[in-house]
Amino acid sequence: MTTESPPPAPERPADGEWALEHFDADSRNMVRFRLVTLPCRIGRRSGVELSLLSPSISSLHAEIRRADGLLEIADLGSTNGTFVNHQRVTAPVALAVGDIVHFASLEFRLVRLAETSASRQIEALSTMSIQADLGSLLRDAESLKRMIAERSVRAVFQPIVALTSGERVACEALGRGLAGGAPAAPFALFKIAAAIGCERELSCLFRGVAVESARRGGLSLPLFVNIHPAELADGELVDELARLRAERPGLELVLELSEHFEARPGQLRELRAALDEAGVRLAYDDFGAGLARINELAEAPAHFLKFDAALVAGLDRAGAAKRRLVGALVAAARDLGMRTVAEGVEREDEADVCRALGFELGQGYLFGRPEPLAGE
Numbered sequence: 001m002t003t004e005s006p007p008p009a010p011e012r013p014a015d016g017e018w019a020l021e022h023f024d025a026d027s028r029n030m031v032r033f034r035l036v037t038l039p040c041r042i043g044r045r046s047g048v049e050l051s052l053l054s055p056s057i058s059s060l061h062a063e064i065r066r067a068d069g070l071l072e073i074a075d076l077g078s079t080n081g082t083f084v085n086h087q088r089v090t091a092p093v094a095l096a097v098g099d100i101v102h103f104a105s106l107e108f109r110l111v112r113l114a115e116t117s118a119s120r121q122i123e124a125l126s127t128m129s130i131q132a133d134l135g136s137l138l139r140d141a142e143s144l145k146r147m148i149a150e151r152s153v154r155a156v157f158q159p160i161v162a163l164t165s166g167e168r169v170a171c172e173a174l175g176r177g178l179a180g181g182a183p184a185a186p187f188a189l190f191k192i193a194a195a196i197g198c199e200r201e202l203s204c205l206f207r208g209v210a211v212e213s214a215r216r217g218g219l220s221l222p223l224f225v226n227i228h229p230a231e232l233a234d235g236e237l238v239d240e241l242a243r244l245r246a247e248r249p250g251l252e253l254v255l256e257l258s259e260h261f262e263a264r265p266g267q268l269r270e271l272r273a274a275l276d277e278a279g280v281r282l283a284y285d286d287f288g289a290g291l292a293r294i295n296e297l298a299e300a301p302a303h304f305l306k307f308d309a310a311l312v313a314g315l316d317r318a319g320a321a322k323r324r325l326v327g328a329l330v331a332a333a334r335d336l337g338m339r340t341v342a343e344g345v346e347r348e349d350e351a352d353v354c355r356a357l358g359f360e361l362g363q364g365y366l367f368g369r370p371e372p373l374a375g376e
Helices: 117-150 186-196 199-217 236-247 265-278 320-335 348-356
Strands: 018-024 029-034 040-043 062-067 070-075 082-084 100-103 106-112 153-162 168-177 223-226 253-258 281-287 304-307 339-342
Touching: 070 082, 117 186, 117 199, 153 199, 168 186, 168 199, 186 199, 199 223, 199 236, 236 253, 236 265, 253 265, 265 281, 304 320, 320 339, 339 348
Parallel strands: 168 223, 223 253, 253 281, 281 304, 304 339
Antiparallel strands: 018 029, 018 106, 040 062, 062 070, 082 100, 100 106, 153 168
16 A cells, blocks of 8 residues: 655745746746745835736735745735645645745735856846836836826727728727827837726727817717727716717717627627617727627627728638628628728729628728827
8 A cells, every 4th residue: 555745845935035936928937936935015106015006916915925934824814815736725835836826816926036146136126127117117107197196198099991992980099198208109008097997087088089089179970989898787888988978079980899708699789789879879999800790790789890900801812712701791790780891901903892792981090190189
């Protein structure tokens, strides 16, 4: 009869010898936070040793400390929990090399650093870089809060044209930041907003400023506006859009819903019905980025279907099979009563193929870049 050996006792780390390792999906880099100062407090607020700017992280989430020469981790009453090897921490737990630690959904691995002085210098530099990035994000967060409070954003508008005539038939409104110290690009702004839980406020601000800018600029074309995924289940969204319509009754609004947003057909049908009642039309955006929305087209068709730029780009050089597929999708959308928009059109040859495949509308740099309205 054989017996299993007991698990090895946790190692006793020397000062600064261990680190938390995290894979950053945005940069595709592995980053390390060296545990130089113990206890190491982890949380969302500034002033802690490891600040994680995510809305799922509590202000003061957890603590790693030394106990009897070992490392242990304790949860500090966090809302979404601390986990070691997928087991929720309810009392202090000893840590060993290779342990997987989750703070809410953020995953780290406890690693032991190399013994050489050169490796220690690299790790120290990595830690300094991480801390600098966190400090920068904190400063950006304060700038973003100020920007929202002061409404320091502007709207730019990109034309949507009829492919047969080139006539402008609608515009898409896009937001840009104006506050000093914060990025101008919406992607960067929403990344910061997600860290402090104000995505909805930023998205709502962009729409409101776009409608006001359209009013001042005398825009009479339908206006396509965007939402953030956090607003999909938000009962205030349709009310806000109805209010915008009431403030500018002559302006037709079209709400864009990205294919990247997860939504059930039933949820989309309810949204379509609520928007119809509010006098707002619906467009599915980024169609073809993953064909995630294809199952919902028949059950919950929108008024517009915007084909993703990645599907449109280079169609003039694409093989016959791809053209047939895109043409079939365009025809199916038309049969369901949806107006089709080819996004990302940059060359006349692409526009010619889109016309031949049955696209009704086009959007892209060939027809105009996002710009403020005249006089804005």
